[in-house]
Amino acid sequence: MRIANSAAYTPMSNLVSLQQAIARLGMGVISEIALTAAIGAKMFNTPGYETHIASVWRHALATSLWAKEVARHCRSNVEVAFLAGLLHSIGRPAILQTIIELAKKEQVVLTAEDIHQLENTYCHRLSVAVVNLWKMPTLVVEAVSSYTDYNNALTTSAQTAQLTVGARFATHMLTPEKLDKETLFVLPALTTLNLYQDEVESLLKQTDTIKTRLEGLSS
């Protein structure tokens, strides 16, 4: 909000909420601000896990860019998709920092495997807590909350499925060895979104554009 209130962005007004900032400035500017704040300020203190955190952020950012394109194709809200993508794993670095700090305080020695297990166990719950705490729009909160179970999303099954597809597309783009193209084409979430094979193919043609945007935002 401090950056959003700077003269460069809002010369004539004072913004008091993130929602208001989004409404006034548009997602393009807000995402730029959010990323600058989050990455530029080195938000989390996780010694020894800096590379891991960087890759988590990179995946979140790629997810947001893919989810946005999927939403655009589906004539759904691109801002919700972008925000949900960006924040769906926000709990991961936060929980990691907490675990490391607690282990240090309690003088408990945890293996890397222990830490990853704890991280995987609690990251979703913390992500949901963060988007609620930050008073994100209702649809974003619901999409992030239902991320691991989009079939049971109350009113946001489409938005949640877009987030799921965005995350899988991001995984395929960043680490194709973990998720190949054939597996990508049979994702159940694609059926939920009613995306036919030629439409998926057409979306994947945007890979180079997404990579360029990702590099632009990461640099």
Place this chain on the structure above:
Amino acid sequence: MSDAEFDYDVLVIGSGPAGQKSAIQAAKADQRVAIVELDSLFGGACVHRGTIPSKTLRENALRVKNMRQNAALADFKLGEDTEMVTLIDRLDEVLKSHDKYMRKQMDRNKVERIHGRASFIDNQTIRITKVGGDTSDVRSKTIIIAAGSYPRTPDNIPIDHEHIFDSDSILSMLYLPSSLTVLGGGVIASEYATIFQALGVKVTMIDRYPTPLGFLDSDMTDIFAKAFTNMGGTWMGSQNVEKVYWDGISEVVTECADGTVIRSQKLLCAAGRLANVKGLQLENAGLALNDKGLISVDENLRTIVANIYAAGDVIGPPSLASASMEQGRRASCNALGINTGTMGQLIPAGIYSIPELSSVGLTEKQAREQYGDVIVGIASFAEVARGQISGNTEGMLKIVADPQGKKILGVMLVGEGATEVVHIGHMAMLCDADVDIFVESTFNFPTLAEAYRIAALEILAKRP
């Protein structure tokens, strides 16, 4: 060819208003019927992207407008960060019950529902492609194309569904914008422009024609335009839009040919709709689109291929859900040799703007061209007690009669309740009643229907 060689007697492509009614009609005639829908949701664009969502938003817009009008009762203002989801809060509920009702109706009539994308192999064979890529071929004696329409995108409008929307994506906005430019002056543009203006959005409507809704009489559209500007909206007629772009920061910029530049937070392009036939491979069935991008049909809704019919938006105007339903029913009746009854050309039109407009029969302009010196009777809603009671005084009703002042040629209304009240005139016209029927009948008091008597009395007084 024997029946056994066909999977179905009638196969309908599309589950919108036209598709549903054609399928139900064919099923009621004991035919084996299937309906193919490419979307996972049943009901077509009308249900999921158009008519029902926009009318749900309209209901809330009316509530907001009424609360503002009655400042003594409630000092009301929408917050700057009002989410769209709040404004169409009942939509999910409405869609679910509609979906349930439609599915039940299909099941009850034993209509098979097929989820997949249809394409013609030949005039009796359709290939169904499932979402996952699996395909199967089905054969049907009769095929009815009711695939609907999608928004037209002019080359100079870079629709991104983020800042610049079309009528299928406008309701996906996350927040109610502070300002909105609406390109177009037709039904969809007028509906959304007034709905958003009533919600407090600063709306600028731009069109190349001098008045909005130019197919209606100017006295009707004048009232509409006045109501829109009274709410705070801006109408810019006779303007050619040259370029539209997002400035990369916070606004959409619209540049007109005369140098006028409009800036707004979001933009809606409502530049008409095109037949949704992509992927149907019509050519394999011996069909082609006409120069308007539509499927041509004869008076029986039959295409140039004897066993293929078409109904609804794919055949063009009036492109109203009500008309599409009747076309769908008639397409099936015609295909099966069932008497359709008389529908004629008497299709009412309803425009769900704020205020509403509705008409049936000829406009005054059309009537003068066909009948010469027609007689017109007008009743302002301000003259009607119900109009005064409800604060609905900006509307009017107009009856157009033949030069003898007898035959009703057309009825038009502007004002809240117009789309309901028009049916009184509609029924009178279907019964071939004279204008006198409105004078000789007793209407409830106070109702807007009383306007019929006032307008009819004016016609009677002008009779030669």
